[in-house]
Amino acid sequence: MTAMPGAVGLEMRVAASTVQVVAVVVGGPLLLGLMAKVRARAEGRIGAPVHQVLVDLRKLARKERVRAEHASGVHAAAPIVLVAAAAVAVAMAPLVTTTPVLGHSADVFVVVYLLLMGTVALALAGLDPGTAFGGMGASRAMTIGAIAEPALLVALLALSLQARTSNLPAIVAATLAHPAWTASPERLLALVALVVVVLAETGRIPVDNPTTHLELTMIHEAMVLEYAGPELGLVTLGGAMRLGLLFGLVANLFFPWGIAAPASPMALLVGLVVLAGKAAAIAVAVALVEVSTAKLRLFRVPELLAGGFVLAVLAVVTGLVTR
């Protein structure tokens, strides 16, 4: 299916993937903190420090475990599934390097469905305790997911067609070899589509408002209202990791320079720094968009995502026509 660039030893691949997972576990919460900070500054507030989410996670980890009365094992297992699926996806995705361990398995479908696994686990967890809000949030999350996932797949398909591989590290490596691709029409269309989907998948404005206290308007937060303590920490961490992964993927698929290809200790360090810079730039941009717009009416969200889907389809068609 693909030729991984260069021959890289297994140890180096394992080291690279470890770096990626650690980077996303630490970096995802930092991105959340950075976005909150940018928002606060734009609104004229000082805001919490950028590392606040990490501090919160440590606090949650030390808290007592409180379970919802009617919750079953599904509720307990979902945060673990969410974090584990995100960790596997992070380990195999081209974030710091194009040669992670399991990189040859990092097919578009595998990564997308690993993310979907976490979404479904959370939706089931929302339904599990039998509260009205959990069910409401799960229903909304599934409605949005049902439109966002195809758009995500089709957008990535446009890139796959161009690179003639559905392997994500290979797409990044091929992009590095053909810099002109990044300015091609199908890439730009796919980029817009992906940005829309990423906003939906990470629960940002205009799709969801992560900072609201209004239960009735929540999507993601409504699903996880029954979580507390360490489990809430895992759910937050899982969300932050997905955000880190998606931002990193968008950065590397459309602007791959700086990624370690192939992995070597020095290249990994450079790759890490460059990834952090790119993800932070995306986070700042998203936060600025968030602060200057409002949340869409719930029934307009499918229209936005359908728009993203259409752009993704256009990207594929453009790719096929201009080939």
Add this chain to the structure above:
Amino acid sequence: MSAGRRDPRGGSGQPGRPRHETEAKLRTSCLIAPDELVPEATALLASGYRVASIAAHDDGHAMRVVYVFTAGPPDRRVELQVRLDAARPSVPSLAAVSFPASRFEREMHDLFGIEPTGHPMPRPLVLHQHWPEQWHPMRRDAGPMPAMRSDAGPYPFVQVEGPGVYEIPVGPVHAGLIEPGHFRFSVVGETILSMKARLWFVHRGIERLFEGRVVDEGVELAERVSGDTAIGHTLAYCLAVEDALRIDMPEASARLRALLLELERIYNHVGDIGSLCNDVGYGLAQARALVLRERLLCLNEAVTGHRLLRGAIQPGATAVHRLPTAGELSEIGDRFEELVELATSNTVVMDRFRGTAVLAGADAAGIGTLGVVARASGLGLDARVAHPIPGLDEHCLVACEESGDVMARMWVRAAEVRESLRLVAELGGRATALDLTEARPAVLGGSGLGIVEGFRGSIVHRVEVDAEGRLTRCKVVDPSFLNWPALAVALHDTIVPDFPLVNKSFGLSYAGNDL
């Protein structure tokens, strides 16, 4: 009620018309037999009056109900009083001719045990089901409260049945710093089929607390009926007391009071516009609104010594430290226009507001809504025009919208802030003194009515004062009491995630409703 009153002006030496003529023009009061009530009320309602307040009174030997009907402009106030048998008090229900009356009757039934005969839904309203039965806290002989019932079943919410219908219970404890209220939604998908608001979690018995206080001690209670309406309620209370004690306030005092009322309107409307933006996730506008609101609260403090404008108005007295300057007002006006521009230039915000939760004009009128809610649905009700503060000669424009949606309620608020800023500048410019106290007449006792257009709508206080200058009854009507039922009507066919926005656009008080 006017019988036995003497000319109260005594030694105050105020020039002007004899007081009883003024009172006759403003308020007529007549005692009628219970069987005359329905035809009399029907005739008043047919000639344009609204039910402003229905208050029961326990006179010890007998029960008495005072029905206040108001209309304006010109300012007209009619009181119908009905005496009842203390042993088995009951009144014919006005529910068939007035929806607001049906709510007052249920309140009266809970608090006084007066039976509204012929009421179509004589369920408890104020007291929740676990309150002791047959114990009516506003009765003179109520005594200490018996234990709450533990055998009271759950509240009988209307069960909506059908495929895919489910219920969402929200509150009374909410995630934000908001007052307690329980909302029960029956929903299909995201569409609200019906919503039942369950309030009265903060029933403090505030009307009972007024009783026995000398009139000056009532101010601290009036200021706390609803914390954000300190001026509205205090002014209504003081106007009622001054009406009862025949204290004539000079025009200069009326102007200062009108100015304070507008300051209260401005800071609350600015806060509400910011909250509307916040409820659609538009943080930037909310942040700007909060900064502007803080600026206004600081101005309030400079003017009255209190951020929420407490302490400036007393019965027979009005005092401020200083007046807002023209520079301050124009700066606030500029910043307000920036805020409105920021909110209304955002297409997503406008899309969320437009067409959301329409309250039709006919519904608004039938329910008896007041204030911003009524004006956004095309009803030009404004007590500043209908019942101006006695002595005030300043006219204001009534902001009115027709569409009845969230957008209309926001536009009404925006237009009112502009008009209020103009009024503050105008009234401040004509102020002659900052501290005005009127001499108290020696003769005390009587009843009085105060009507004020607070920022939510018309506030009505009716007091009765005994010969020692102590309150024997103070009936408080916050416009929220009349506006809450309209929320459920406007929500029909609205989607669940729009509820917080709709609720905020109504901007009703829980404390002012629960009393």
